[in-house]
Amino acid sequence: MNPKFLIINCDDFGQSSPMNQAIMHLLEERKVSSATIMAPAPGFEEAAEWCKRRGQSNIGLHLTLTSEFKVLRWKSLTDHASLHDDRGYMHPTVEAFERNADTRAVLQELEAQYEKVIRYGFPITHADNHMGSLYGMATGRSHIPHVLRKCVKWGLPFRLFRKVHPADPLLSSIPGVERTVAKASALAGALGVTIPDYLLSHPFAVEEGETYESFKKMMIAKMYNLPDGIVETYIHPGVADPFTQSHIPHWEKRVWEYRLMLDDDFAYALKDAGVVLTDYRYLQEHGRVSRIRSAWALAWELLRK
Template sequence: MKLAEQLGYGNDEVLLIINADDYGLCHSVNQSVQQLLAAGAVSSATLMTPCAWAREAALWSASNKHLDVGVHFTFTSEWEPYKWGPVTTSGNVSSLVTKEGYFPAGTKAFEETADAGQVRLELISQLERALSFGMTPTHADNHMGSLYGLATGRHFLTGVLEVCAEYGLPFRLPRYVTPEQGGIAPPEMEEQAKAIAALADAKGVVILDYLVGLPFHKGEGETYDSFKADMKHLLASLKPGVTELIIHPSLAAEELDAFHAQPEKRVMEHHLFLDEDMTAYMKERGITLIRWRELQQLQRGKKAKG
């Protein structure tokens, strides 16, 4: 039985989760994500617990448990002026950090040096940090794809799926890799995706059918109107089943400008999903917005039946 049918929808329906990544990164991102969640413009967000503004984000989420917020497993710290590191306070996580004590800037360095046991410890620490703030996470995903082995082929998904199974969290993983515009995973990972999907099934972790997104950086000559047109083109190409669309919204702020190389694109994403024209377009295309909470309920219901 396909995922859509398991969730109570028809197999020919186009179901979309819009997830706002990087919640907790900074105050301007938090403001944007909270506005989008409250307006129902996005389905969910995921929290970067190691970041400086994670506490503000988590406490707001704890006070708004009807809105879907998960944990954005974070093992990289990509901006030079603004860094963060592990939240683990008891245990050895030395393989996860640079000599300065921060996460590495890129996924390749992380994949080459990280110890799988230390990764698992930090995964649990990040989840426990969210829980300590009163959150009830609905799902989990991964910042910059560091856990997927995209740079070297060395992935950490076995441990991730074990932890997600323990905590009752569905995980951002596409069952199908597609070469069409907006596909996040490269086509050469199709066989690996099948194997990991089978592992997720075996461990009882619910995953997506498809995962899509547009470039995170503003292209040369890109405008709000051209970005909107590209997003509409992407949405028009969605297949029946459950797709997640990744976005990284923020309000405009000096805070964001101080460390981010492409802040304009994040601001565009904030405004795009509050744009009534986009809402009307999704309705016209027959796209149904769903929530990670539905996948979590499915996962926990299966486990209960045992």
């Protein structure tokens, strides 16, 4: 059996202490590949200090332009008015961000978040984006070309994907997603920014009738059906915390994701299915594509009607 290479990334590192507790535990136990840290969020200092003490070498940058919860809010680092809602916090929805954010202010904020993280002295291995706010999914206003140029400057891979897996219930349902992915991945390749082959998602919220056992069964089935190439999936693990369980929507799902990574059944499934946990350092070394071919592919996509 040929090995299947999987990156399991913990998003939202630094969002809050209950998130940090879960993510730090999973990183310590090497149950996940990596985590991406949120520079503007209230739990950032706790997470960053921990990474610095340990010399953690598998932490990425979770570029954050939205603040979605009513009881847990954060502001931009650069304090530009276009990045904030009428309460002075980052916009609560992707649509509000896309409609209101000034492009120059977005680029300044991305740079400020990068600079804040690197000041702590641990290496950054990759970048991704909180809530997909840079992808243009709500109104079509995409910042992907800008963020890819930032990744060129920073020398970082970025969370995009070359292909849409037909079994992915979220990504495959987006109208026109394959054409959009073809253009974005070709641009990444032409710029020399390394990206995964596939991104596998699952519903963020607890679905009607869903239980931990049904969620586990679904995730284990994915391990036996991974496509060839370097695949990424992401989780948002958190510990069971009375305040967040009462005030943060679908916190129960975060507890399930934390529990799943520690579940012996899931560990057995990874081994039995021939899945090798890897990270963005492996992707950076083995996931490069021809820049010339990517440039031709981009030109073709741009000329297509």
